[in-house]
Amino acid sequence: MSEKKTNMFIQGIKDGFPIGLGYLAVSFTLGIQCREAGLSAFEATIMSLVNLTSAGEFAALTIIKAASSYLEMAVSQLIINLRYMLMSFALSQKVEPSLPVGHRLGISFGVTDEIFGISIGLKGKLKPSYSYGAMAVAVPGWTLGTFLGVVMGNVLPASVVSALSLALYAMFIAIIMPKAKEDKHVAFACLMAMVFSAVFTYAPLVKDISAGSRIIILTIVLSMAAAVIWPVEDTQGS
Amino acid sequence: MSGNIWIYIAVMAVVTYLIRMLPLTLLRREIKNKTLRSFLYYVPYVTLTVMTFPAILTATGDIRTAAAGIICAIILAWKKQSLPVVAFVSCAVVFVTGLVLGLI
Numbered sequence: 001m002s003e004k005k006t007n008m009f010i011q012g013i014k015d016g017f018p019i020g021l022g023y024l025a026v027s028f029t030l031g032i033q034c035r036e037a038g039l040s041a042f043e044a045t046i047m048s049l050v051n052l053t054s055a056g057e058f059a060a061l062t063i064i065k066a067a068s069s070y071l072e073m074a075v076s077q078l079i080i081n082l083r084y085m086l087m088s089f090a091l092s093q094k095v096e097p098s099l100p101v102g103h104r105l106g107i108s109f110g111v112t113d114e115i116f117g118i119s120i121g122l123k124g125k126l127k128p129s130y131s132y133g134a135m136a137v138a139v140p141g142w143t144l145g146t147f148l149g150v151v152m153g154n155v156l157p158a159s160v161v162s163a164l165s166l167a168l169y170a171m172f173i174a175i176i177m178p179k180a181k182e183d184k185h186v187a188f189a190c191l192m193a194m195v196f197s198a199v200f201t202y203a204p205l206v207k208d209i210s211a212g213s214r215i216i217i218l219t220i221v222l223s224m225a226a227a228v229i230w231p232v233e234d235t236q237g238s
Numbered sequence: 239m240s241g242n243i244w245i246y247i248a249v250m251a252v253v254t255y256l257i258r259m260l261p262l263t264l265l266r267r268e269i270k271n272k273t274l275r276s277f278l279y280y281v282p283y284v285t286l287t288v289m290t291f292p293a294i295l296t297a298t299g300d301i302r303t304a305a306a307g308i309i310c311a312i313i314l315a316w317k318k319q320s321l322p323v324v325a326f327v328s329c330a331v332v333f334v335t336g337l338v339l340g341l342i
Contacts, residue, residue, distance in 0.1 A: 022322030043243050050251040055286060060250050067241055070249050077253040080289075083282035084254070088261035101263060108259035114321065162298045163307075163333035167325040169294040170311040172286040174324035177315030179283055186283050193287035201292050219285040226284070227276035 005129040012133020019114045019134065020141030027142045029167040030057060031149015037061040041150040048146035052112060052139060056081045058168055062211045072213065079216045087116040094119065094126045103128040110135040113175060185230040193222055298332050302339060307332040 027048060034044035039061075051057055059080050063073050088111055095107070107128055115134050119126050153161060180187035200206045200214045209217070298304045310331040314324045 018320070018322065022320070022325070025322060026325055039243065043247070047247045047250070050247065051254055053254055055289060056250065056254055059289060060246065064241065064243065064246055070241065070245060073246055073249045074253050077250050078257065079281075080285050081254050081257050082278065083285075084258045085261055086278040086281075088258050089265065092262045092266055095262075097266060104263045105259060108262050109255065111258040111262070159333060159336050162300070162303070162336060163329045165297045165299075166294070166304065166307040166311075166332050167329050169290050169297055170307065170325045170328035171321045172290045173308075173311040174315040174319065174321045176283050176286050176290075177312060178318050181316060186280065189280050189284055190287040193284045194291045197288045198292045215285060215288050218288045219281060223277050223280040223284045226280040227273050230276070231272050232276040232279045 005127070008127045008129040009133040009136075012130040012135075013137055014133075015118045015130075016115070016134030016137040019118070020137035022114070023138055023141040024145040024148075026054060026167055026171055027145030028149040028153075029164045030054065031146040031151075032153035032161060032164065033058070033061055033149075034146065035150045035153050037065045039064070039150070041147055044150045045143055045147040049139070049143045052110070052142055053081055053084075054168060054171065059211075059215060066210055068210060072210075076216055079219050083113075084111045084116075087111050087113075087120075090120060091116065091126065094122075095128075096125050099128065107131045110138065112138070114138070185226060189222060189226040192225075193218060196222065298336075300336065300339070303332045303335045306335040 030048070031041075031044055034047070039047070047057060047060075051060075056077050059076050060073060063076060088108065091107065091111065095104070107126075110131055115131070115138060118134060119131060122130065156164075176190055180190055196218050197214070200209060200218065294308060295301055295304055298307065307328045311324055311328040314327060319327075
Protein backbone atom coordinates (compact mmCIF):
# COMPACT_ATOMS: atom_id res chain seq x y z
CA MET A 1 0.00 0.00 0.00
CA SER A 2 1.56 3.32 -1.06
CA GLU A 3 1.82 6.22 1.35
CA LYS A 4 -0.97 8.12 -0.36
CA LYS A 5 -3.33 5.15 -0.15
CA THR A 6 -2.46 4.71 3.54
CA ASN A 7 -3.29 8.36 4.17
CA MET A 8 -6.69 8.04 2.50
CA PHE A 9 -7.38 4.85 4.47
CA ILE A 10 -6.58 6.61 7.76
CA GLN A 11 -8.67 9.62 6.71
CA GLY A 12 -11.56 7.20 6.07
CA ILE A 13 -11.16 5.70 9.55
CA LYS A 14 -11.17 9.17 11.12
CA ASP A 15 -14.28 10.32 9.27
CA GLY A 16 -15.93 6.95 9.80
CA PHE A 17 -15.34 6.90 13.56
CA PRO A 18 -18.37 8.99 14.62
CA ILE A 19 -20.43 6.96 12.17
CA GLY A 20 -19.25 3.72 13.76
CA LEU A 21 -20.14 5.02 17.24
CA GLY A 22 -23.58 6.14 16.05
CA TYR A 23 -24.15 2.77 14.41
CA LEU A 24 -23.17 1.01 17.63
CA ALA A 25 -25.92 2.85 19.52
CA VAL A 26 -28.61 2.53 16.87
CA SER A 27 -27.92 -1.12 16.04
CA PHE A 28 -28.13 -1.90 19.77
CA THR A 29 -31.83 -1.01 19.59
CA LEU A 30 -32.10 -3.01 16.36
CA GLY A 31 -30.66 -5.98 18.28
CA ILE A 32 -33.35 -5.59 20.94
CA GLN A 33 -36.00 -5.70 18.23
CA CYS A 34 -34.31 -8.71 16.56
CA ARG A 35 -34.67 -10.54 19.84
CA GLU A 36 -38.35 -9.63 20.05
CA ALA A 37 -38.79 -10.92 16.48
CA GLY A 38 -37.36 -14.29 17.59
CA LEU A 39 -33.85 -14.08 16.09
CA SER A 40 -30.86 -15.60 17.91
CA ALA A 41 -27.75 -13.47 18.56
CA PHE A 42 -25.91 -15.35 15.80
CA GLU A 43 -28.69 -14.84 13.24
CA ALA A 44 -29.08 -11.15 14.09
CA THR A 45 -25.31 -10.54 13.97
CA ILE A 46 -24.95 -12.19 10.55
CA MET A 47 -28.00 -10.27 9.29
CA SER A 48 -26.35 -6.96 10.25
CA LEU A 49 -22.94 -7.98 8.91
CA VAL A 50 -24.21 -8.87 5.44
CA ASN A 51 -26.88 -6.16 5.11
CA LEU A 52 -25.61 -2.98 6.79
CA THR A 53 -28.93 -1.16 6.44
CA SER A 54 -31.01 0.21 9.32
CA ALA A 55 -34.29 0.87 7.53
CA GLY A 56 -34.04 -2.35 5.51
CA GLU A 57 -33.33 -4.61 8.49
CA PHE A 58 -35.92 -2.84 10.56
CA ALA A 59 -38.59 -3.49 7.89
CA ALA A 60 -37.31 -7.06 7.48
CA LEU A 61 -38.14 -7.79 11.12
CA THR A 62 -41.76 -6.85 10.45
CA ILE A 63 -41.80 -9.30 7.54
CA ILE A 64 -40.09 -12.08 9.51
CA LYS A 65 -42.49 -11.64 12.44
CA ALA A 66 -45.46 -11.81 10.06
CA ALA A 67 -43.91 -14.86 8.29
CA SER A 68 -44.51 -13.15 4.94
CA SER A 69 -43.21 -14.57 1.66
CA TYR A 70 -39.62 -14.38 0.41
CA LEU A 71 -40.91 -12.37 -2.53
CA GLU A 72 -42.41 -9.79 -0.20
CA MET A 73 -39.04 -9.63 1.58
CA ALA A 74 -37.22 -9.08 -1.73
CA VAL A 75 -39.64 -6.38 -2.90
CA SER A 76 -39.60 -4.56 0.44
CA GLN A 77 -35.79 -4.45 0.47
CA LEU A 78 -35.79 -3.25 -3.12
CA ILE A 79 -38.19 -0.40 -2.37
CA ILE A 80 -36.84 0.64 1.02
CA ASN A 81 -33.22 0.52 -0.12
CA LEU A 82 -33.89 2.07 -3.52
CA ARG A 83 -32.20 5.23 -2.27
CA TYR A 84 -28.89 3.32 -2.28
CA MET A 85 -29.32 2.96 -6.03
CA LEU A 86 -29.53 6.74 -6.33
CA MET A 87 -26.42 7.08 -4.15
CA SER A 88 -24.63 4.41 -6.20
CA PHE A 89 -25.41 6.42 -9.35
CA ALA A 90 -23.98 9.53 -7.72
CA LEU A 91 -20.86 7.66 -6.56
CA SER A 92 -20.33 6.30 -10.08
CA GLN A 93 -19.66 9.92 -11.08
CA LYS A 94 -17.42 10.51 -8.06
CA VAL A 95 -14.84 7.74 -8.68
CA GLU A 96 -12.19 7.71 -11.42
CA PRO A 97 -13.77 6.40 -14.65
CA SER A 98 -10.84 3.98 -14.87
CA LEU A 99 -11.48 2.47 -11.40
CA PRO A 100 -11.31 -1.34 -11.77
CA VAL A 101 -14.43 -3.45 -11.26
CA GLY A 102 -12.96 -5.14 -8.17
CA HIS A 103 -12.83 -1.83 -6.28
CA ARG A 104 -16.29 -0.88 -7.53
CA LEU A 105 -17.61 -4.15 -6.06
CA GLY A 106 -15.80 -3.39 -2.78
CA ILE A 107 -17.02 0.19 -2.39
CA SER A 108 -20.59 -0.90 -3.19
CA PHE A 109 -20.90 -2.92 0.01
CA GLY A 110 -20.49 0.24 2.11
CA VAL A 111 -23.08 2.44 0.41
CA THR A 112 -25.11 3.68 3.40
CA ASP A 113 -26.69 7.08 4.07
CA GLU A 114 -23.82 8.16 6.31
CA ILE A 115 -20.84 6.72 4.41
CA PHE A 116 -22.34 8.13 1.22
CA GLY A 117 -22.60 11.49 3.00
CA ILE A 118 -18.89 11.68 3.88
CA SER A 119 -17.81 10.17 0.52
CA ILE A 120 -19.73 12.63 -1.63
CA GLY A 121 -18.51 15.51 0.56
CA LEU A 122 -14.86 14.79 -0.28
CA LYS A 123 -12.94 17.18 -2.48
CA GLY A 124 -11.94 15.65 -5.82
CA LYS A 125 -12.38 12.00 -6.75
CA LEU A 126 -13.30 9.30 -4.26
CA LYS A 127 -10.45 6.87 -3.63
CA PRO A 128 -11.43 3.28 -2.73
CA SER A 129 -9.01 3.23 0.23
CA TYR A 130 -11.04 6.05 1.82
CA SER A 131 -14.25 3.98 1.56
CA TYR A 132 -12.48 0.93 3.02
CA GLY A 133 -11.24 3.03 5.96
CA ALA A 134 -14.77 4.24 6.73
CA MET A 135 -16.16 0.71 6.37
CA ALA A 136 -13.42 -0.65 8.66
CA VAL A 137 -15.03 1.16 11.61
CA ALA A 138 -18.66 1.43 10.48
CA VAL A 139 -19.23 -2.27 9.72
CA PRO A 140 -17.85 -3.58 13.07
CA GLY A 141 -19.82 -0.85 14.91
CA TRP A 142 -23.06 -1.86 13.24
CA THR A 143 -22.47 -5.62 13.68
CA LEU A 144 -21.22 -5.47 17.27
CA GLY A 145 -24.10 -3.17 18.32
CA THR A 146 -26.65 -5.63 16.96
CA PHE A 147 -25.00 -8.51 18.81
CA LEU A 148 -24.90 -6.56 22.09
CA GLY A 149 -28.55 -5.55 21.66
CA VAL A 150 -29.65 -9.18 21.40
CA VAL A 151 -27.56 -10.48 24.31
CA MET A 152 -27.78 -7.47 26.64
CA GLY A 153 -31.15 -6.00 25.73
CA ASN A 154 -32.84 -8.08 28.43
CA VAL A 155 -30.44 -7.15 31.23
CA LEU A 156 -31.27 -3.48 30.82
CA PRO A 157 -34.17 -2.06 32.87
CA ALA A 158 -37.49 -1.80 31.01
CA SER A 159 -37.35 2.01 31.25
CA VAL A 160 -34.04 2.09 29.36
CA VAL A 161 -35.21 -0.36 26.68
CA SER A 162 -38.40 1.67 26.25
CA ALA A 163 -36.33 4.84 25.78
CA LEU A 164 -33.94 3.16 23.30
CA SER A 165 -36.90 1.94 21.23
CA LEU A 166 -37.24 5.50 19.96
CA ALA A 167 -33.65 5.68 18.63
CA LEU A 168 -34.20 4.33 15.12
CA TYR A 169 -37.26 6.51 14.57
CA ALA A 170 -35.42 9.56 15.89
CA MET A 171 -32.63 8.83 13.41
CA PHE A 172 -35.16 8.63 10.58
CA ILE A 173 -36.55 12.02 11.65
CA ALA A 174 -32.99 13.34 11.57
CA ILE A 175 -32.68 12.21 7.92
CA ILE A 176 -36.10 13.54 6.81
CA MET A 177 -36.31 16.89 8.60
CA PRO A 178 -33.34 18.81 7.13
CA LYS A 179 -34.47 17.85 3.62
CA ALA A 180 -38.12 18.74 4.29
CA LYS A 181 -36.99 22.10 5.63
CA GLU A 182 -35.00 22.80 2.49
CA ASP A 183 -37.50 21.48 -0.09
CA LYS A 184 -41.20 22.16 0.51
CA HIS A 185 -42.22 19.53 -2.04
CA VAL A 186 -40.44 16.88 0.03
CA ALA A 187 -42.14 18.30 3.12
CA PHE A 188 -45.57 18.03 1.49
CA ALA A 189 -44.88 14.51 0.21
CA CYS A 190 -43.87 13.47 3.75
CA LEU A 191 -46.99 15.10 5.20
CA MET A 192 -49.13 13.11 2.77
CA ALA A 193 -47.15 9.98 3.69
CA MET A 194 -48.01 10.56 7.37
CA VAL A 195 -51.71 11.01 6.62
CA PHE A 196 -51.98 7.95 4.36
CA SER A 197 -49.84 5.80 6.64
CA ALA A 198 -52.11 6.63 9.59
CA VAL A 199 -55.22 5.88 7.52
CA PHE A 200 -53.76 2.55 6.34
CA THR A 201 -52.83 1.63 9.92
CA TYR A 202 -56.16 2.38 11.59
CA ALA A 203 -58.99 2.58 9.01
CA PRO A 204 -61.26 -0.45 8.46
CA LEU A 205 -60.41 -2.80 5.54
CA VAL A 206 -57.06 -1.16 4.60
CA LYS A 207 -55.65 -1.84 8.07
CA ASP A 208 -55.59 -5.57 7.15
CA ILE A 209 -52.85 -4.87 4.58
CA SER A 210 -49.53 -6.03 6.06
CA ALA A 211 -47.02 -3.44 7.26
CA GLY A 212 -44.50 -4.50 4.58
CA SER A 213 -47.03 -4.07 1.77
CA ARG A 214 -48.23 -0.77 3.22
CA ILE A 215 -44.67 0.62 3.11
CA ILE A 216 -44.18 -0.57 -0.49
CA ILE A 217 -47.54 0.61 -1.84
CA LEU A 218 -47.49 4.05 -0.21
CA THR A 219 -43.85 4.68 -1.15
CA ILE A 220 -44.39 3.89 -4.84
CA VAL A 221 -47.72 5.72 -5.21
CA LEU A 222 -46.79 8.86 -3.26
CA SER A 223 -43.23 9.16 -4.66
CA MET A 224 -44.52 8.74 -8.20
CA ALA A 225 -47.27 11.31 -7.59
CA ALA A 226 -44.69 13.76 -6.22
CA ALA A 227 -42.36 13.07 -9.18
CA VAL A 228 -45.15 13.81 -11.68
CA ILE A 229 -46.46 16.91 -9.88
CA TRP A 230 -43.07 18.37 -8.86
CA PRO A 231 -40.36 16.97 -11.15
CA VAL A 232 -36.86 17.74 -9.89
CA GLU A 233 -34.33 19.48 -12.08
CA ASP A 234 -31.18 18.29 -10.37
CA THR A 235 -31.29 15.27 -8.05
CA GLN A 236 -27.53 14.81 -7.88
CA GLY A 237 -25.32 16.08 -5.13
CA SER A 238 -28.10 16.49 -2.58
CA MET B 239 -42.17 -17.96 12.18
CA SER B 240 -42.80 -20.25 9.23
CA GLY B 241 -40.14 -18.98 6.79
CA ASN B 242 -36.50 -20.04 7.10
CA ILE B 243 -34.55 -17.23 8.74
CA TRP B 244 -31.39 -17.90 6.71
CA ILE B 245 -33.30 -17.68 3.43
CA TYR B 246 -34.82 -14.37 4.57
CA ILE B 247 -31.34 -13.04 5.41
CA ALA B 248 -29.87 -14.30 2.11
CA VAL B 249 -32.70 -12.69 0.10
CA MET B 250 -32.18 -9.38 1.93
CA ALA B 251 -28.42 -9.43 1.47
CA VAL B 252 -28.52 -10.28 -2.25
CA VAL B 253 -31.19 -7.69 -3.10
CA THR B 254 -29.55 -4.95 -1.03
CA TYR B 255 -26.08 -5.60 -2.45
CA LEU B 256 -27.33 -5.66 -6.05
CA ILE B 257 -29.04 -2.29 -5.51
CA ARG B 258 -25.79 -0.80 -4.23
CA MET B 259 -23.53 -2.52 -6.73
CA LEU B 260 -25.23 -2.39 -10.14
CA PRO B 261 -25.22 1.37 -10.85
CA LEU B 262 -21.68 1.86 -9.53
CA THR B 263 -20.35 -1.10 -11.51
CA LEU B 264 -22.31 -1.05 -14.74
CA LEU B 265 -23.55 2.46 -15.41
CA ARG B 266 -21.13 5.27 -15.98
CA ARG B 267 -23.72 7.75 -17.20
CA GLU B 268 -26.54 9.54 -15.38
CA ILE B 269 -30.19 8.55 -15.74
CA LYS B 270 -31.71 10.91 -18.27
CA ASN B 271 -35.39 10.23 -17.60
CA LYS B 272 -36.59 13.14 -15.47
CA THR B 273 -39.61 11.41 -13.93
CA LEU B 274 -37.56 8.38 -12.89
CA ARG B 275 -34.88 10.61 -11.38
CA SER B 276 -37.52 12.61 -9.52
CA PHE B 277 -39.16 9.39 -8.28
CA LEU B 278 -35.81 8.17 -6.89
CA TYR B 279 -35.33 11.58 -5.29
CA TYR B 280 -38.58 11.38 -3.27
CA VAL B 281 -38.40 7.66 -2.37
CA PRO B 282 -36.09 7.78 0.68
CA TYR B 283 -38.05 10.49 2.47
CA VAL B 284 -41.50 9.06 1.76
CA THR B 285 -40.50 5.54 2.76
CA LEU B 286 -38.85 6.65 6.01
CA THR B 287 -41.94 8.72 6.88
CA VAL B 288 -44.28 5.77 6.29
CA MET B 289 -42.06 3.55 8.46
CA THR B 290 -41.84 6.15 11.22
CA PHE B 291 -45.44 7.28 11.44
CA PRO B 292 -47.63 6.22 13.17
CA ALA B 293 -45.42 3.41 14.56
CA ILE B 294 -43.35 5.93 16.56
CA LEU B 295 -46.41 6.81 18.69
CA THR B 296 -46.46 3.33 20.24
CA ALA B 297 -42.69 2.63 20.17
CA THR B 298 -42.03 3.36 23.85
CA GLY B 299 -45.25 1.83 25.18
CA ASP B 300 -46.49 5.19 26.51
CA ILE B 301 -47.70 7.89 24.13
CA ARG B 302 -46.67 10.67 26.55
CA THR B 303 -43.00 9.64 26.64
CA ALA B 304 -43.10 9.02 22.88
CA ALA B 305 -44.52 12.52 22.31
CA ALA B 306 -41.71 14.08 24.37
CA GLY B 307 -39.12 12.14 22.37
CA ILE B 308 -40.73 13.05 19.03
CA ILE B 309 -40.79 16.78 19.85
CA CYS B 310 -37.15 16.62 20.91
CA ALA B 311 -36.17 14.74 17.73
CA ILE B 312 -38.03 17.22 15.51
CA ILE B 313 -36.39 20.24 17.18
CA LEU B 314 -32.87 18.78 17.01
CA ALA B 315 -33.35 17.56 13.43
CA TRP B 316 -34.68 21.00 12.48
CA LYS B 317 -31.44 22.45 13.85
CA LYS B 318 -29.57 19.95 11.65
CA GLN B 319 -27.91 18.01 14.46
CA SER B 320 -26.14 14.77 13.43
CA LEU B 321 -27.99 11.43 13.41
CA PRO B 322 -26.35 10.00 16.57
CA VAL B 323 -26.99 13.23 18.52
CA VAL B 324 -30.69 13.31 17.56
CA ALA B 325 -31.09 9.61 18.38
CA PHE B 326 -29.25 9.72 21.71
CA VAL B 327 -30.76 12.95 23.11
CA SER B 328 -34.30 11.88 22.10
CA CYS B 329 -33.84 8.59 23.94
CA ALA B 330 -32.59 10.46 26.99
CA VAL B 331 -35.69 12.70 26.90
CA VAL B 332 -37.96 9.63 26.73
CA PHE B 333 -36.11 8.11 29.70
CA VAL B 334 -36.33 11.26 31.84
CA THR B 335 -39.99 11.83 30.91
CA GLY B 336 -40.70 8.26 31.99
CA LEU B 337 -38.99 8.87 35.34
CA VAL B 338 -40.91 12.13 35.93
CA LEU B 339 -44.26 10.54 35.02
CA GLY B 340 -43.46 7.71 37.44
CA LEU B 341 -43.06 10.21 40.27
CA ILE B 342 -46.38 12.02 39.82
